[in-house]
Amino acid sequence: MSGFFDRYPLARNGVTLVGAMLTSLGAGLFLVFLLLEFLGLESNPYMGLLFLLVCPTLFVAGLVVMPIGVWLARRRRAAGRPVRAFRWPSVDLNDAAQRKTAAACAGLTLLNVLIAGVAAHSGLEYMDSPQFCGRLCHEVMEPEWAGYQAGPHARVACVQCHIGPGAPWFVKSKLSGLRQVYAVAFNTHSRPIPSPVTDLRPARDTCEQCHWPEKFHGDVVRTVRSYADDEANTETAIGVRLHIGGINPLRGTATGIHWHVSAKNRIEYVATDDRRQHIPYVRLDDGSGTVKEFIADGGPSGGIPAGERRVLDCIDCHNRPSHTFAYSVARAVDESMSAGGLDPSLPFIRREAIKVLSAAYADKAAAFDAIQNGLRAFYRERTPPVPDEALSRAVETAQRLYARNVFPAMRVTWGTYPNNVGHSDPGPSPYAGCFRCHDDLHRAADGSVISQDCGLCHTIE
Ligand code: HEC
Ligand code: HEC
Ligand code: HEC
Ligand code: HEC
Ligand code: HEC
Structure with a gap:
């Protein structure tokens, strides 16, 4: 180091040294986070903010500050003023007064680091909490918050579905969060908030933290009661036995409703409206060489119609897993x-x-x-x-x-948000849901259709 300063005496100034410290701190922290991430020890997405934003900022700020110090020193020399070389203060711990000061400094620094750490941690934890997401902009999020609290995921944090683990999605969500804060502050947001969420993270990364196709199997029986409009409110009860299905991990076979999400199958579709309610084209690749294209009404010249193209995942059926409203x-x-x-x-x-x-x-x-x-x-x-x-x-x-x-x-009222689990007439939903594809009208080249056979998905008892 002293050799370096002998060669470049102008670098030996306070400003340049501060710059050097910033750059080293940035690089050091980056290496620590990289190590934690690599070892899988760090899962809090907010650490990603430090990782991706703070470290590079420190690093670059230091690089900018260092030459400024040199430039200032050169100007001083050119003006004929003495260049004050930076000197470390000399500390002598044999001197009782200096020892006391050093001990006090060390103690206070430790305390400050602790306080700052606890404050930062609770701040980050608060920003992760459903209260923050659901209630900060109370009016805007009121529908989602109400549905969320009454739904099956009331104990699952919003960020687990909306952000998920890892730094890149975290940063993406914070950027879109800033836009949302702006929209709320200046009252430019849409009413109702549009759904689907076009840049929602693929469900495989979020839902499958807790549910995975190998875990589903067999049937689920639901008893559904409905009532008549007469004086006695006459009750009718039916049992719906839904063939939930799933993947049999022993045989690797997929059956029933969750056949769609087995790792082998890849279903793509084209929707021509922004609510994904009109699906004229479906493509199935079953992983064993069979590819089928089902077309209900083709584009010009009968080809693939223009529209949003998507790979089907959990939320194409479960689009209201958390913000569930009644169908009607x-x-x-x-x-x-x-x-x-x-x-x-x-x-x-x-x-x-x-x-x-x-x-x-x-x-x-x-x-x-x-x-x-x-x-x-x-x-x-x-x-x-x-x-x-x-x-x-x-x-x-x-x-x-x-x-x-x-x-x-x-402007959210009955039926504003489509629910795709289920189907319209004779089902409970005003939306086509499964019948967007299962309508006996989507036809492949070999003549087969996506079936509306009532027994395919459930039996009614
Ligand atoms: C179980 C997973 C899950 C949880 C937990 C969850 N969401 Fe959602 N959210 C979704 C899905 C899925 C959609 C709709 C996706 C689609 O159709 O594109 C959605 C849509 C939304 C929308 C768009 C408008 C709408 O209703 O479709 C908002 C706003 C929203 N969520 C806010 C929140 C807030 C606030 C919380 C926490 C209080 C939360 N979400 C918790 C899965 C979840
Ligand atoms: C952090 C864990 C977690 C995540 C992430 C999660 N869920 Fe759930 N989910 C649960 C729990 C817990 C239940 C309640 C189980 C119960 O009541 O038996 C549940 C229940 C459900 C149910 C059954 C609902 C009912 O009414 O019985 C569905 C469907 C579902 N989740 C779909 C999803 C979808 C789709 C996603 C992704 C958008 C998702 N979940 C993400 C934990 C999670
Ligand atoms: C093709 C449509 C479809 C897709 C895709 C789909 N599901 Fe389902 N899922 C259903 C239906 C229908 C039910 C039964 C509905 C009910 O219980 O009301 C169901 C039930 C469930 C349940 C409750 C199971 C039980 O035993 O009660 C969970 C949890 C669930 N799905 C999670 C998922 C996850 C996670 C994915 C993505 C990996 C997924 N689903 C993909 C249609 C689908
Ligand atoms: C994007 C289009 C699409 C949607 C939406 C859709 N499906 Fe399917 N589904 C398909 C295709 C394609 C097949 C395979 C047809 C074939 O091979 O003949 C299929 C097959 C099935 C099968 C038979 C699986 C097997 O074992 O072979 C069931 C059961 C099923 N779907 C249930 C549902 C239910 C329930 C819903 C609504 C919650 C739903 N589907 C929504 C496209 C869709
Ligand atoms: C592609 C799969 C599929 C096909 C085909 C299908 N259904 Fe359904 N059906 C469902 C699902 C999913 C639900 C919703 C269950 C729920 O609400 O949890 C449902 C619900 C129902 C309900 C209402 C139960 C309630 O919740 O009130 C009736 C009635 C019904 N179906 C009748 C039929 C009849 C009749 C046919 C034949 C024309 C048929 N379904 C074909 C998937 C299907």
Whole structure:
């Protein structure tokens, strides 16, 4: 080092030394993170921010500062002023006063590092929390937050599906996060927030942290209850035995609904609308040399129609795994009655609840008033009278169903967001869902079609 300074005496100045320290710190931290990442010890995506943004910044800042120091020193020399060579302060720990100062400095530095570390850690943890994602921009995220809390993933952090592990997706999401903050601050965001999320990370990297096709097997039986609009709210129950299927890890065979996501199959499709509801073209490569192209209505000259091309993954069916809303008012009311919410022993409750819930209201307060007044007005006339306690409970439950599914400020109402698990008539959904492809109309060159055979996916008991 002293040889270096003998050769370049102008580099021996405070500014250049600070630059050198910044650059070395940047390089050092980079190596440490690289090692942690390599050993698989570091999984918090926020560390990626340090890794990809802070280290290079330090490194480059140091490189910029170093020549500035030299330039300043040269100017000083040219002006005839003495060049003050940088000297390290001399510390003599035999001197009691200096020893005390050194000990105090070391102690305080340690304390500061600890405080800064804890603060940074809790800050990062907070930014990872669903509260941060779901509630910071309260109105904008209200629909997703409400669906999330009531859904099966209420204990899974937003970032686990929306970002997933690793630094590159983290940085990408922070950049788009900045754009979102801008959109909220200047009120330029869309209402409702558009779905699908076009740059969502492939589901294989996120969902498969917790679910994987080898884990699914067999059937799932659902009992679905629905009610009539008569005085007795007459109940009909059916059992739907869904052939969930999956991959048999012993034989490597794929069956049933999760056959689509076996590692061997690759299904691509073209959607011609931005909600991915209209799918005129499907291509299947089954990994054993068979490639089939199913076309419902071809593009010009019968070829592949123009549109977004995608490889099918989990979210092409499970597009509402977390932000689940009822398919329709009728479905919400039926589910509530079945689950012990709205009480089927209240005469006409299905018909009346659907009536007050279907109307359009300016905001939540107006809706709550109208639901309360509407139901009370109807039951006030009845003989024998309906107990007030039962009526209050019905009003509250109906208001909750509204607040869970309709968000006037964000222009989200019944059916705004398609749900692709299921199908329209005779199914529960107003959306085509599985029937986007399974409609007996998508035809391959050999004449086979993507089947709508009712027994393919489920039996009804
Ligand atoms: C189980 C995984 C999962 C979790 C947990 C999750 N999301 Fe989502 N989110 C999705 C999927 C899948 C989509 C829709 C993808 C598509 O169709 O492109 C989505 C869509 C969205 C959208 C776009 C609008 C819409 O409703 O489609 C927003 C906004 C959103 N999520 C916010 C959040 C917030 C805030 C949280 C945490 C409170 C969260 N998400 C938690 C999987 C998840
Ligand atoms: C961090 C772990 C985790 C991630 C990531 C995750 N899930 Fe889940 N998922 C769960 C848990 C836990 C449950 C609840 C299981 C239960 O209730 O038995 C669940 C349940 C489900 C269910 C059943 C829902 C129901 O109503 O019974 C579906 C479907 C599902 N997840 C799909 C997805 C999809 C699609 C993704 C990716 C977008 C995803 N999950 C990501 C942990 C996760
Ligand atoms: C072709 C459409 C489709 C695709 C693709 C798909 N699923 Fe499913 N999945 C379904 C249907 C339909 C059900 C049953 C629906 C129900 O229970 O309401 C289901 C059920 C599930 C369940 C609940 C299983 C149970 O035993 O209750 C989980 C978890 C799940 N899927 C996760 C995934 C994951 C993860 C992927 C991607 C690797 C995936 N699915 C891909 C259609 C699909
Ligand atoms: C993007 C198009 C597409 C969508 C959407 C889709 N499928 Fe399929 N599905 C296919 C294709 C292609 C095949 C294979 C047809 C063939 O080989 O004859 C298939 C086959 C199947 C099979 C038979 C698997 C086997 O064992 O051979 C089942 C069961 C199935 N789909 C269920 C569903 C369900 C349930 C949904 C909705 C939740 C759904 N599919 C949505 C394209 C799709
Ligand atoms: C490609 C797969 C597939 C085919 C083919 C199919 N279904 Fe379905 N069906 C589903 C799925 C998935 C659901 C939704 C289950 C859920 O809500 O969890 C469903 C739900 C239903 C329901 C409603 C149960 C409820 O939740 O209220 C009925 C009724 C039904 N199907 C009837 C039929 C009939 C009739 C046919 C033949 C014309 C048929 N389905 C063909 C996949 C299929």
